[in-house]
Amino acid sequence: MALGYLLKEGISGFRRAKLSMFAAIFTISISLLLLSFFTILLINANSVIEGLRNRVELEVFLGDYLSKSDTDTLQTKIVGLIGVEDVRYVSKDEAARIFQEEFGEDINKVLDFNPLPASFKVRLKDGYRTTAGAESVYVATKEMKGVEEVAYRKSLLEMLDTRAQTFLWLALGIGSFVAISAIFLVANTIRLAIYAKRKIIQTMKLIGATRTFIRIPFLLEGLVQGFIGGAIAAGVIYLAFEYLEQFVSMQLSDLVAVDREAYGIIIGVGCLLGILGSILSIRRFIGEKVVEQ
Amino acid sequence: MAIIDLQNVTVSFDNQHVLHSVNFAMKSGEFVYLVGQTGAGKSSLLRLIYVDLQPHEGRVSVAGFDAHRIKSREIPKLRRKLGVVFQDFKLLPDRDVYENVAFALYVTSTPRSEIKKKVLMALGDVGLSHKRNQMPHELSGGEQQRVVIARALVNSPSLLLADEPTGNLDPASSAEIIELLRTINVRGTAVLMATHNYELVRRYPARIVQLKDGKLLEVELRERK
Numbered sequence: 001m002a003l004g005y006l007l008k009e010g011i012s013g014f015r016r017a018k019l020s021m022f023a024a025i026f027t028i029s030i031s032l033l034l035l036s037f038f039t040i041l042l043i044n045a046n047s048v049i050e051g052l053r054n055r056v057e058l059e060v061f062l063g064d065y066l067s068k069s070d071t072d073t074l075q076t077k078i079v080g081l082i083g084v085e086d087v088r089y090v091s092k093d094e095a096a097r098i099f100q101e102e103f104g105e106d107i108n109k110v111l112d113f114n115p116l117p118a119s120f121k122v123r124l125k126d127g128y129r130t131t132a133g134a135e136s137v138y139v140a141t142k143e144m145k146g147v148e149e150v151a152y153r154k155s156l157l158e159m160l161d162t163r164a165q166t167f168l169w170l171a172l173g174i175g176s177f178v179a180i181s182a183i184f185l186v187a188n189t190i191r192l193a194i195y196a197k198r199k200i201i202q203t204m205k206l207i208g209a210t211r212t213f214i215r216i217p218f219l220l221e222g223l224v225q226g227f228i229g230g231a232i233a234a235g236v237i238y239l240a241f242e243y244l245e246q247f248v249s250m251q252l253s254d255l256v257a258v259d260r261e262a263y264g265i266i267i268g269v270g271c272l273l274g275i276l277g278s279i280l281s282i283r284r285f286i287g288e289k290v291v292e293q
Numbered sequence: 294m295a296i297i298d299l300q301n302v303t304v305s306f307d308n309q310h311v312l313h314s315v316n317f318a319m320k321s322g323e324f325v326y327l328v329g330q331t332g333a334g335k336s337s338l339l340r341l342i343y344v345d346l347q348p349h350e351g352r353v354s355v356a357g358f359d360a361h362r363i364k365s366r367e368i369p370k371l372r373r374k375l376g377v378v379f380q381d382f383k384l385l386p387d388r389d390v391y392e393n394v395a396f397a398l399y400v401t402s403t404p405r406s407e408i409k410k411k412v413l414m415a416l417g418d419v420g421l422s423h424k425r426n427q428m429p430h431e432l433s434g435g436e437q438q439r440v441v442i443a444r445a446l447v448n449s450p451s452l453l454l455a456d457e458p459t460g461n462l463d464p465a466s467s468a469e470i471i472e473l474l475r476t477i478n479v480r481g482t483a484v485l486m487a488t489h490n491y492e493l494v495r496r497y498p499a500r501i502v503q504l505k506d507g508k509l510l511e512v513e514l515r516e517r518k
Contacts, residue, residue: 208373
């Protein structure tokens with residue numbers, strides 16, 4: 001097959017139909033930008049939520065009367081509970097030190113004695129950092145002998161459980177909607193461009209061009225459009241984050257993770273969108289009769 | 294040997310017969326006029342020949358291909374043996390005269406060195422070598438039709454189909470086109486030309502077949518006077 005001709009033909013579409021090329025590239029860029037920003041937002045929102053969950057721990061306050069060996073036994077029992085990742089012992093002295101760090105006062109001097117109890121800080125395993133998971137450990141530890149009080153941020157977990165779940169589903173729904181819209185938008189734009197070339201396709205068939213011969217330049221065109229569209233979207237995202245970092249005091253790059261590979265993925269998805277759009281669009285026209293009835 | 298052979302061919306659209314039990318054979322190197330009023334089914338008959346339409350009944354065989362049995366990937370091979378010329382030219386508007394003619398050779402994967410030679414020769418045959426760098430819209434109707442004929446000829450087809458090739462042309466240009474088609478025929482290419490321009494048929498006599506009420510009849514030139 002005349003490979004040189006097909007390559008030339010694929011590229012020369014840019015010269016021949018500037019407006020429709022521009023429209024297709026622009027559409028691909030916009031779609032990818034929407035998708036990318038949305039994905040970045042979703043990934044980061046999810047990691048913020050997970051970060052908050054990871055920080056949730058139960059504080060198990062112990063009676064002052066417990067001996068060292070009682071404490072050790074209790075710790076072993078708590079470690080053995082389902083859903084517990086690790087248990088850290090905080091002595092009365094350590095509690096006083098933490099108090100001083102947080103409030104700037106030495107509790108021993110204020111009250112002449114240390115009222116702060118020793119405690120276990122219990123961290124939960126991944127998958128148990130939910131209201132239900134925390135509650136089961138709460139109930140189990142509260143009934144243990146020597147345990148005075150158990151506390152955890154129940155309201156935060158409850159909020160995360162309900163609202164975060166709703167948020168994630170909502171985000172996923174909107175994300176899918178944006179993704180599907182992007183595919184349709186790109187396919188439609190390319191279809192309009194190919195529709196304009198319908199007569200040319202008919203003439204090609206009349207002269208005896210095979211379907212592959214007709215198809216290849218359009219696919220190449222789609223690939224190039226997708227690549228350029230993807231590169232523009234990747235460039236805009238890169239610049240946007242560079243620019244934002246100058247204005248946001250927090251190191252944005254710490255929160256928003258956009259790896260170098262992500263830019264490659266954006267360009268790759270662009271190429272895929274371009275080719276897919278071309279395949280979907282040309283399929284209809286290539287089967288048409290030479291003479292319209 | 295028959296280059297076209299239609300046996301008992303019936304074509305209908307919306308339950309109406311356009312062609313009804315049509316028999317038609319054309320020998321290699323023959324020149325045939327296909328006449329009939331607008332809507333008589335001339336274009337449908339030509340479409341059967343370049344396999345853009347399948348008969349509802351009967352057999353169509355063209356240049357050794359049986360239209361009934363042909364696989365869709367073989368259709369391009371058949372079409373490369375034919376040259377087709379239309380009333381509305383069907384030139385590619387986004388490329389110049391040279392590229393329009395060369396296009397038929399790109400399709401058949403002709404080597405680059407041969408393409409230039411063949412295109413210039415075909416353009417020479419239709420008298421348009423000097424306009425090879427012009428765009429289709431810069432040409433007159435007659436010139437555009439000659440480019441189409443050059444494109445149809447460049448692959449040295451054994452059969453040229455012309456569907457009202459003079460339909461959009463003034464009498465002088467029409468006469469030029471017919472003379473060109475006759476020259477091509479003299480060189481050995483069979484030509485089947487659909488037309489309703491009886492004046493031209495009278496001036497350049499050849500075998501005539503007429504489509505009327507879905508039937509194909511052989512017509513003697515004298516009868517049309």
